[in-house]
Amino acid sequence: MSRIGVFVCHCGLNIAGTVDVEKIAKLISDYPGVVYATDYMYMCSDPGQDMIKEVVKEKNLDGVVVAACSPTMHETTFRNTVASVGLNPYRCEIANIREQCSWVHQENKKKATEKAVKIIEAIIEKLKLDKSLIPLSVPITKRALVIGGGIAGIQASLDIADSGYEVVLVEKNQSIGGHMLQLSETFPTLDCPQCIATPKMVQVGQHPKIKLLAYSEVEEVSGYVGNFKVKIRRKAAFVDWDRCTGCGLCMEKCPVRVPSEFDELLSKRKAIYTLFPQAVPNKPVIDADNCIYFTKGKCRACEKNCSVKAIDFEQKDTFVEEDIGAIIVATGYDLMNKAEISEYGSGEYEDVIDGLQIERLLCPSGPTGGIPYRPSDGKIPKEVVFIQCVGSRDPEHYYPYCSKICCMYTVKQAMLYKHAVPDGQAYVFYMDIRCNGKGYEEFLQRGIEEDRILYLRGRVSKVFKDRDKIKVWGADTLTGRKIEISADMVVLATAMIPSKGAKKIAEKLRLATDDYSFLTEAHPKLRPVESLTAGYFLAGAAQGPKDIPETVAQASGAASKVLSLFSKDELSHEPIIASVDEEVCVGCGSCVSICAYEAIELDSLTKKARVNPAICEGCGACSAACPSGAMQQNNFNKRQILEMVDAFTKD
Amino acid sequence: MKISYFPGCTLKTMAKNFEDSALASLSSLDIEMKEFKRWNCCGTVYSLTSDDLIHQVAPIRNLIRVKEEKDTRVVTLCSMCYNTLKRANKLVKEDSEKLDKLNNLMDREDVKYNGEVEVLHLLEILKNEVGFSQIAKKIKIPLKGLKVAPYYGCLLLRPPEVGIDDPERPTILKDFLGSVGAEAIDYPYETECCASYHTVVNVDLVVERAYDILNSAINRGAEAIVLSCPLCDFNLDNRQKEIKEKFSDFKGIPIFYFTQLLALSLGLDEKVCRFELNFVDPRPLLRSKHLIGEV
Numbered sequence: 007m008s009r010i011g012v013f014v015c016h017c018g019l020n021i022a023g024t025v026d027v028e029k030i031a032k033l034i035s036d037y038p039g040v041v042y043a044t045d046y047m048y049m050c051s052d053p054g055q056d057m058i059k060e061v062v063k064e065k066n067l068d069g070v071v072v073a074a075c076s077p078t079m080h081e082t083t084f085r086n087t088v089a090s091v092g093l094n095p096y097r098c099e100i101a102n103i104r105e106q107c108s109w110v111h112q113e114n115k116k117k118a119t120e121k122a123v124k125i126i127e128a129i130i131e132k133l134k135l136d137k138s139l140i141p142l143s144v145p146i147t148k149r150a151l152v153i154g155g156g157i158a159g160i161q162a163s164l165d166i167a168d169s170g171y172e173v174v175l176v177e178k179n180q181s182i183g184g185h186m187l188q189l190s191e192t193f194p195t196l197d198c199p200q201c202i203a204t205p206k207m208v209q210v211g212q213h214p215k216i217k218l219l220a221y222s223e224v225e226e227v228s229g230y231v232g233n234f235k236v237k238i239r240r241k242a243a244f245v246d247w248d249r250c251t252g253c254g255l256c257m258e259k260c261p262v263r264v265p266s267e268f269d270e271l272l273s274k275r276k277a278i279y280t281l282f283p284q285a286v287p288n289k290p291v292i293d294a295d296n297c298i299y300f301t302k303g304k305c306r307a308c309e310k311n312c313s314v315k316a317i318d319f320e321q322k323d324t325f326v327e328e329d330i331g332a333i334i335v336a337t338g339y340d341l342m343n344k345a346e347i348s349e350y351g352s353g354e355y356e357d358v359i360d361g362l363q364i365e366r367l368l369c370p371s372g373p374t375g376g377i378p379y380r381p382s383d384g385k386i387p388k389e390v391v392f393i394q395c396v397g398s399r400d401p402e403h404y405y406p407y408c409s410k411i412c413c414m415y416t417v418k419q420a421m422l423y424k425h426a427v428p429d430g431q432a433y434v435f436y437m438d439i440r441c442n443g444k445g446y447e448e449f450l451q452r453g454i455e456e457d458r459i460l461y462l463r464g465r466v467s468k469v470f471k472d473r474d475k476i477k478v479w480g481a482d483t484l485t486g487r488k489i490e491i492s493a494d495m496v497v498l499a500t501a502m503i504p505s506k507g508a509k510k511i512a513e514k515l516r517l518a519t520d521d522y523s524f525l526t527e528a529h530p531k532l533r534p535v536e537s538l539t540a541g542y543f544l545a546g547a548a549q550g551p552k553d554i555p556e557t558v559a560q561a562s563g564a565a566s567k568v569l570s571l572f573s574k575d576e577l578s579h580e581p582i583i584a585s586v587d588e589e590v591c592v593g594c595g596s597c598v599s600i601c602a603y604e605a606i607e608l609d610s611l612t613k614k615a616r617v618n619p620a621i622c623e624g625c626g627a628c629s630a631a632c633p634s635g636a637m638q639q640n641n642f643n644k645r646q647i648l649e650m651v652d653a654f655t656k657d
Numbered sequence: 658m659k660i661s662y663f664p665g666c667t668l669k670t671m672a673k674n675f676e677d678s679a680l681a682s683l684s685s686l687d688i689e690m691k692e693f694k695r696w697n698c699c700g701t702v703y704s705l706t707s708d709d710l711i712h713q714v715a716p717i718r719n720l721i722r723v724k725e726e727k728d729t730r731v732v733t734l735c736s737m738c739y740n741t742l743k744r745a746n747k748l749v750k751e752d753s754e755k756l757d758k759l760n761n762l763m764d765r766e767d768v769k770y771n772g773e774v775e776v777l778h779l780l781e782i783l784k785n786e787v788g789f790s791q792i793a794k795k796i797k798i799p800l801k802g803l804k805v806a807p808y809y810g811c812l813l814l815r816p817p818e819v820g821i822d823d824p825e826r827p828t829i830l831k832d833f834l835g836s837v838g839a840e841a842i843d844y845p846y847e848t849e850c851c852a853s854y855h856t857v858v859n860v861d862l863v864v865e866r867a868y869d870i871l872n873s874a875i876n877r878g879a880e881a882i883v884l885s886c887p888l889c890d891f892n893l894d895n896r897q898k899e900i901k902e903k904f905s906d907f908k909g910i911p912i913f914y915f916t917q918l919l920a921l922s923l924g925l926d927e928k929v930c931r932f933e934l935n936f937v938d939p940r941p942l943l944r945s946k947h948l949i950g951e952v
Binding site: 348352468477 | 826
């Protein structure tokens with residue numbers, strides 16, 4: 007016979023206001039197998055927990071039921087409580103009589119009390135069959151992989167490496183730096199990213215603990231938290247980076263001119279190129295799609311001018327494999343393509359540009375030296391219209407979410423434009439202005455008051471070319487008037503979306519994403535830097551639109567999560583996982599195909615299913631799918647569930 | 658090809674030039690337009706009130722008539738008719754409760770409607786079934802040198818669920834103009850509203866809007882406008898009298914139904930175009946381009 011103790015929590019009035027807790031405690035004390043039952047105001051408080059400990063010792067309990075809130079709140083708390091007095095933690099169960107009872111049945115106290123009793127009885131039946139489980143121990147490889155070398159990836163890599171652990175940083179471009187390095191200046195302090203980010207890039211490049219794999223992409227990830235195997239494709243640069251000194255002569259001699267992606271197509275680059283002069287690593291790659299030798303079979307001007315013979319047209323992609331313990335995904339963002347927006351010209355007008363293009367025009371090291379000459383004819387624009395929320399907050403046509411950074415960068419861009427063209431006029435069409443960071447509101451006021459940016463509350467219905475002007479039709483909803491502006495240039499604050507390829511990476515890593523392919527965090531408030539899958543952490547705009555301060559904070563947060571993982575020598579893994587009854591298993595493989603974590607395989611000899619306990623997350627999909635009943639979840643087996651159903655349905 | 662045809666009221670009255678030119682052109686393209694029997698008003702403006710089903714009776718009864726003749730498709734020429742029929746059809750296809758109520762309202766009909774009929778605009782037939790490239794092969798008199806600004810108005814394109822093209826940057830009329838050899842003029846007002854029924858009570862508003870639309874096209878070099886809606890036509894064509902009274906700089910510009918240009922380019926007798934019904938006579942322009950003979 008079991009010796010079970012039941013502890014009913016009032017949760018203040020949360021439970022006791024609806025459910026008669028005292029009555030329950032009395033009723034339950036007569037239930038078969040229960041040797042003790044009581045109620046208490048706050049079971050999770052120190053005195054509450056102490057009471058449980060005392061009773062476990064005094065009554066020599068072999069199982070504990072805490073009837074309280076959801077197990078996601080305090081299951082761990084109470085399991086630790088009973089473990090501290092020598093009871094196996096998996097012999098402690100939570101009966102959820104708050105979220106699943108008192109909160110939802112406030113209008114009917116009598117029935118709520120009856121239901122609470124049933125919930126507790128069902129949990130007692132489960133507990134009677136619970137095994138004393140022991141968590142698994144898994145060794146940890148104390149090496150981190152960071153995917154994406156923007157400011158999020160840079161910050162996370164430095165934090166981990168500075169703590170003494172090795173980092174492998176994978177960046178798809180030939181240099182780290184990301185979008186931040188394209189920016190003119192940063193809000194709200196107007197310091198230039200070249201001054202604040204390039205030193206960090208150099209640190210990454212020189213750090214003895216960081217292995218920087220630029221121009222590389224993650225190809226395949228296998229394994230599980232603490233023990234990942236990561237296959238990385240090192241894309242053929244057609245330049246031997248070990249020999250290359252970064253002198254730049256090859257780029258000088260290359261005859262090809264194609265639009266530069268780094269300058270957002272506003273300038274030309276060569277077919278052999280680095281992203282920008284401060285690149286880390288400062289080594290060029292050959293763009294095979296545009297190289298004359300690759301497309302037409304002759305030229306090789308770069309090769310002729312390379313004194314160290316670093317050019318290698320025969321180079322092929324290579325693969326490296328790394329052992330990794332934790333992975334930070336910092337794949338960043340891109341802007342929505344303005345060609346999708348037909349009302350603003352489908353991207354066909356040269357002088358209708360997006361937020362990153364104006365950054366390049368305003369950047370002192372950009373293609374126009376910081377003077378925003380407009381792309382079509384190189385004239386200085388005297389009237390510039392900024393349109394906010396282009397594609398954002400537009401659930402009918404594009405994206406319902408707020409891109410969060412555009413209000414601030416628009417103030418900054420309009421301000422910098424005014425600094426470059428003091429006699430020009432900047433107009434901003436806005437829906438609301440959301441400047442809710444430290445120093446942000448003051449920055450906006452400075453823009454309006456000192457730089458005389460004209461803010462117009464309303465949407466723009468149409469933008470079209472009219473001779474050498476760009477006509478803007480909008481509404482000022484504060485005065486109720488239609489507005490027509492003959493602008494010289496229009497800047498669209500287009501929506502932030504996950505970077506190109508981020509979706510593919512999320513699929514490779516089997517990470518959950520939202521409807522727009524932003525990565526999903528484990529909990530929106532309490533676990534914002536972890537992914538739902540153990541061992542994966544999130545940083546930066548890959549998880550959702552955010553600005554630089556927030557990105558850096560999240561990157562450091564993700565790094566500290568990795569460090570706390572690395573602070574242990576072994577990982578303990580939850581033992582509530584699937585297990586196979588080999589005598590019953592017929593080897594049909596249903597469990598193998600349904601497992602989202604690839605934790606099950608069929609043994610090649612016995613043809614029976616085998617669960618890798620370190621990978622299994624205990625979701626239960628396989629036990630539901632198993633036609634023979636061979637696959638069972640520890641402490642959630644078929645018999646337990648039937649006993650629970652019986653307890654619920656008996657009169 | 659044979660297809661059920663819904664003319665609507667205006668095509669039998671004010672817009673005879675639209676209907677006659679269309680029927681003649683289509684017959685020369687081997688499309689038989691079968692005007693179904695006992696058609697009634699399309700319902701004119703599609704009702705946006707949520708509990709006013711009585712407004713949907715007229716369009717749905719037309720679709721019942723089409724079904725009675727064992728047809729599954731119906732084509733319209735007027736943008737307004739197209740919009741009203743198509744939206745009413747969409748409503749009943751998506752809301753079975755409203756469909757039931759409508760069928761009950763019309764309990765004296767022999768046939769119940771269950772959303773079987775597809776509503777099409779003639780431009781869709783020309784684009785998707787005849788094909789603009791085929792039209793280009795069949796035309797005898799390319800409208801070379803004729804600079805025409807397409808005017809879509811609202812009802813062909815909005816709301817997007819029933820529109821026949823991108824509501825912001827449509828190309829179907831431009832592509833049509835290309836197929837008959839005319840030069841399409843790009844201008845920003847092509848999808849602006851003509852002020853619609855305000856023409857009954859607020860002529861001034863119509864005059865201002867029509868002036869902006871027409872002047873924008875003229876300033877970009879248009880010699881004529883092409884459209885597919887008799888109401889737009891009334892506001893842009895007939896109202897030019899009032900525009901001239903209000904704006905002394907306004908020069909005037911002929912307005913065509915797209916089917917008039919189609920008939921002309923197919924080499925049909927000029928009479929089917931019924932140019933005498935156009936308020937601004939387009940014939941001097943056509944003569945100057947040698948597209949029709951001298952008087």
